[in-house]
Amino acid sequence: MATDISKLGLKAKWQDLTEGMSIAGAGTSADFMTGEWSSTKPVFIEENCKQCLLCVPVCPDSCIPVHDKKRAAFDYDHCKGCGICVKACPFEAITMEGVK
C-alpha cells in the first residue's frame, strides 16, 4: 500500500492526496528530486581523491555513493548543494563555487 508519490506534483488535485498527507512505504524520499533545489553543485576532482571517505558520512542527503570501498560520482538528483563535503575534504578533491 505504499504511496505512489510519482503521481504527486503541481497538477495533483486534492482528491489525489492521501488522508493527512501521510506517506506509506519506506525510502520514498529517493523519489523526490531534491537536486532541483540548488543552483550550484560540488564538483568531484577524482585525481586529488585519496578515498579517505570523510565526505560520505557528512552528506545530509546521502548523495555520495560508495562502491567497493570507493566513493563514486555525486548523485546530483538529490544533492542540494550545501557544500559540507567541500569543507570535509582534506585534499581539495571537491570544489564548489562560493565554498572554500
Next chain:
Amino acid sequence: MAKRDRLSGNEAVAIALRQINPDVFPAFPITPSTEIPQYFASFVANGEVDTEFIPVESEHSSMSAAIGASAAGARALTATSSCGLAYMWEELYIAASNRLPLALALVNRALSGPININCDHSDSMGARDSGWIQIYAENNQEAYDNMVQAFRISEHKDVKLPIMVCQDGFITSHAVENIELLEDEDVRNFVGEYEPENYLLNPECPMAVGPYSVTDYYMEAKRNQAEGMKHVEQVVLDVAKEFAEISGRSYGLFEAYRLEDAQRAVVMIGSAAGTTKDAIDRLREKGEKVGLLKIRLYRPFPAEAIAQALKNVKAVAIMDRAEGYSNHGGPLGSDVMAALFRARSTALATNIVYGLGGRDVRVEDMEQVFSDLQKMIDQEDAGETYRYMGLRE
C-alpha cells in the same frame, strides 16, 4: 441489562473509559477535569484496564503523546479543561490535519482572565475551527453516552478525525445524578477493536506522518482534510442508531424539544438546556408555543438540519456561553444566524451571551428569554444583535 446508578459526570466518563479499555491515556490534571484521569488511574492500579497510563508534565505533552500513540496505531485519548486546552492549541491542529482518530474528554471551564474555575464554553469554542469533531452533553447520562460513541465516530474510515467530548464543568462534572450504565461487555462489543489501515508500528508498511507541505500542496491538503468532516454527520447518525439498539436512548445531531409547533425557540448547548426544558413545560402549561433546539454536534455544524428544524419559528434566541468579542455576539449565534440566512428564514433572531464563568441559569431566566422573544414578535423587531443575560447593570 442496564445498571441504574448515581454518578457525577466525571465518574460517568471515567467508567465509560474503563469499559472502552483504551490503549493509551496520557494525562495532566486541571480543574474540573482532574477527576477523570484520577478515577481512571485507580482502574489502572486495580488492573481493571490494560491501558498505558502516562502522567506527563503538561497538556502540550499529553496531547502530543496521544497524537504519537494514535499515529503508532493505538486507541488513545486524554482529558482537560480551560487553560489546559489552550496549551494544547498547536497539537489540536496537528491531530486533525494528520487525520488521527483520538478522543479528548473536555470538561468546559472559562478561560482566564479573570481567572475562574467554573463553567463556560470559551475553551472549546476557541477550538471550534481546529478541525476536531465537537459533541456536547446536557447531563451526566449524555456525557457517558457520548463517550461510548466517540471512538466509533472518530475512527470511522470515512472520518478519521479527533473528537472532543464536552460536558459542563462542575454543573455536570461534579453533580451526582441518576444514570443508566451499560454492561461492560455491551460497551466493548459496541466500540470494538481499533484496526487502523496503516500505522507507524506496522512493519509491513513503514510510513511517514505529518510531512512538510509547501504552498503548492497546502491548500489541497486542507480541502482533503475537510472531506473527512463532510462525512461526520452521517456517521454520527449511524453510530447513534446502533447505540440506541443497545441502550434504548436515541441521539441525533441535535435535540428538538417541543419544537414541532413552537413559535418561539431557544438554541443552546449544554446543561442549561435541562433548565430550559423546565421553563418550556411551565410555559406550555399556559398554552405558550415555545421550544428548544439543543445542539449535540457543534463541529461539524449541521446548518441545514438546524435551519430546517427552525423553519416555522417566528423568533429565536441563540444562547452563547462564550463571548465572541466580534461586537456581534458569540460563535453559536454567528453559526445559527448564517444557517438561517442561507435558508432564507424570516425569523427574528437575537443572540444572548449567558452563564460566563459559572453564572447560574435559572428557570425564571429562561422564562424571561421567552417573554423577550414574544416582545420581539409583537414589535416586529429583533432589537440588538446581541445582549447579555444575568448581568448586573
Next chain:
Amino acid sequence: MSNHTEIRWHGRGGQGAKTAALLLADVAFQTGKYVQGFPEYGPERMGAPITAYNRISDTVIRSHSNIYDPQYVVVVDESLLEAVDVTSGLKEDGAILVNTERTKEEIIPHLKGYQGDVYIIDAKKISMAALGKYFPNTPLLAAIVKVAQIMDKETFLREMRASFQHKFANKPEVIDGNMKALEMAFEEVH
C-alpha cells in the same frame, strides 16, 4: 410539591458539606428516587464558605440551576449564621437545621425572623461520643433525613450500613461508630 424536595447546605471548606450532600443523594437514590447532589465552589480553600445542594424527586430532574427557594436548609457551621444569609428564600413551611451546642432559643434570634420550623443538633457532641473525632456530616445527614422525612429510620439505617460496609471495607472498625452516630442523631435532633 410533596414529591420534590430541595435542600441547601451551608458549610465551610473541609467540613464535609459537599460530602454530606452527595451521601444524601446516595441514600435517596437507594430508595428509588431521582436525585441531584452538587457543590457550588467559591474560593478553593479550607474554611471558605461553601454551598451544596440536593434535589430529591419522584420524577426526572432536569434543572441544573442552583437552589434559591429550598424547603430545607442545613447549617453545618453555626458561625455562618452571621456571615451568610442562610435563610434566603427558605420556605416558611420548610425548616432549618442548625448544628450547634446552643439551645434553639439562643439560635432563633440569629435567623433574621424566619418563621418556619427550626431544628438543632449538637453534631459535635454526638460525633465525639460515637467516633471520638469531629465529623459533623454523619450526624447531620441522619438529622436532615428525619427532619425532611426522606425515609423512615429503619430503611435509612439499613441503607447506610450497606453503604458503610462498601465504603469502609478496609476498616470495618469504624462502621459501628458511624452507625451509632446516625442513630444518636436520629434521636437527638429536635
